[in-house]
Amino acid sequence: MKATVLVRPKQGILDPQGEAVESALGHLGFAVRDARVGRVVDLEVEASDPAAARAEVERMCEQLLANPLVESYEISLDG
Amino acid sequence: MKATVLVRPKQGILDPQGEAVESALGHLGFAVRDARVGRVVDLEVEASDPAAARAEVERMCEQLLANPLVESYEISLDG
Numbered sequence: 566m567k568a569t570v571l572v573r574p575k576q577g578i579l580d581p582q583g584e585a586v587e588s589a590l591g592h593l594g595f596a597v598r599d600a601r602v603g604r605v606v607d608l609e610v611e612a613s614d615p616a617a618a619r620a621e622v623e624r625m626c627e628q629l630l631a632n633p634l635v636e637s638y639e640i641s642l643d644g
Numbered sequence: 645m646k647a648t649v650l651v652r653p654k655q656g657i658l659d660p661q662g663e664a665v666e667s668a669l670g671h672l673g674f675a676v677r678d679a680r681v682g683r684v685v686d687l688e689v690e691a692s693d694p695a696a697a698r699a700e701v702e703r704m705c706e707q708l709l710a711n712p713l714v715e716s717y718e719i720s721l722d723g
Binding site: 571572573583586587589590593595596597598599600601602603604605606607608609610611621624625628629630 | 650651652662665666668669672674675676677678679680681682683684685686687688689690700703704707708709
């Protein structure tokens with residue numbers, strides 16, 4: 566089963582990469598605000614059903630894919 | 645208008661970060677394949693309507709957010 570995980574800096578947490586992107590876009594003439602940069606992880610997970618797959622990916626997030634202190638994550642499954 | 649951009653390594657392009665994630669997950673006992681790591685960029689863009697916002701974000705992708713040679717991007721808009 567294909568899973569996509571979005572890992573983002575939590576609100577209130579400094580995001581230097583987002584600030585750099587926002588500043589660079591501004592210099593290019595784009596009017597943007599509140600740029601935040603995170604990671605997207607796509608993977609294929611072995612699981613018997615969507616609930617099991619989601620639980621497995623949640624464990625991956627807690628153990629490796631995200632730092633729960635400063636990042637939030639969002640899981641979506643696709644077939 | 646809030647926009648979310650997913651930037652991913654194109655198929656066939658080496659993705660060392662994805663390989664590292666896959667290997668680390670394997671060592672933790674997770675059965676995963678085809679891990680790929682990209683970026684998610686959230687930003688607030690000034691535009692009069694969704695079509696204009698999408699066109700603006702596409703220009704940002706071409707100029708800064710993605711490297712079209714090796715990365716693909718996917719834009720979604722939300723209010």
